[in-house]
Amino acid sequence: MNTIYMDNNATTQVDPAVFEEMQPYFTELYGNPSSMHRFGGQVGQKLKEARERVATLLNCDPAEIIFTSCGSESDNTAIRSALKAQPEKRRIVTTRVEHPAVLSLCKYLEKKEGYTVTYLGTDEHGRLDMDEYKAAVTPDTAIVSIMWANNETGNIHPIEEMAKIAKDKGVIFHTDAVQAVGKVPIDLEAMPIDMLSLSGHKLHAPKGVGALFVRKRLPFRPFLIGGHQEGSRRAGTENTTGIIALGKACQLAQENMEEENTRVRTLRDKLEKGILTTIPDSILNGDKDNRLPNTANISFGYVEGEAILLMMDQLGICASSGSACTSGSLEPSHVLRAMGVPFTFAHGSIRFSLSRFNTEEEVDFVLGALPKIIENLRKLSPFSADKEAPACAKSFSE
């Protein structure tokens, strides 16, 4: 059975060219880039190239790139740094639809460290309200942290405009761009963004490497303290292979961005249109006209997302669901909840996220299989328009 992988917002395949680039640095060129000898020094040279490749994709200075272990570390570092650098400012502005790497940290800071957090809401399409945003950015705000693109719906937020507003008020602006890097053009020279997070494994590099852009002269407080790596901004011997891979992945992302926005988008649109037109009670979640080109989040009324995933899994189709009604958690996706998606739909949401490695045959296969899966599940479903809501529905109404 072939695997049809449509869960690229969860993680991506390492591009074979990326793997090839990193391979020698495991077994032959394993030196420590901080060493005085040439054997280590040549690894240092390769890291320099990787830093330049990342900076080129983002149009920033290589010195503004700090390599980290993942997107979550970059997000945590950015927010913690802004708070430590401005101890008199006690407010954070973010949204209800952030990734847990930002959202859980903000909840922690609120509960355990006494910060005030403003969580911006969205409309039913997941769009932020600019007036609400403007009012939320107050002089006592230490940092605004807003994701560039949402991992569940693919929605793209007006980051440039939001960054300008923060800058005008003298507030540090961070964006979690983990889902945006490689899919949408990013020009940090033109945009007044202070910090930006990205993660290797979301753009065809391996897991366990990320980067944080920190604009020159921005006050910065390191998260990890120790050796002088990364200009004393992030201690710890470099993940040399991961960093080299990330550099290569950024170079390839630049070359493939056009394909992402044409061929991948066309495949996504075909998949989405096919599903919405053949399966009754299916709705699109998110901002139809302003989304990542690879993501389609679709709700199927009156069925469990996890049941759909299990049935698709039997056929080798990998996707993801935001709901977890049967797995112990009563909460459907916090993103769909923020958007006010009705519970009978929020529980049956499936996220398909494509990549440049998907083919039209795969889309056709999914379009052939899915209507039957949904039809069969609806026959068995305790959720239906005329039956009582299941227990997990109750938490949704809060």
Ligand SMILES: *Cc1c(COP(=O)(O)O)cnc(C)c1O
């Ligand atoms: C995956 C993801 C992260 C976390 O990145 P890791 O490298 O897995 O820690 C953060 N934000 C968004 C939007 C993501 O999609």
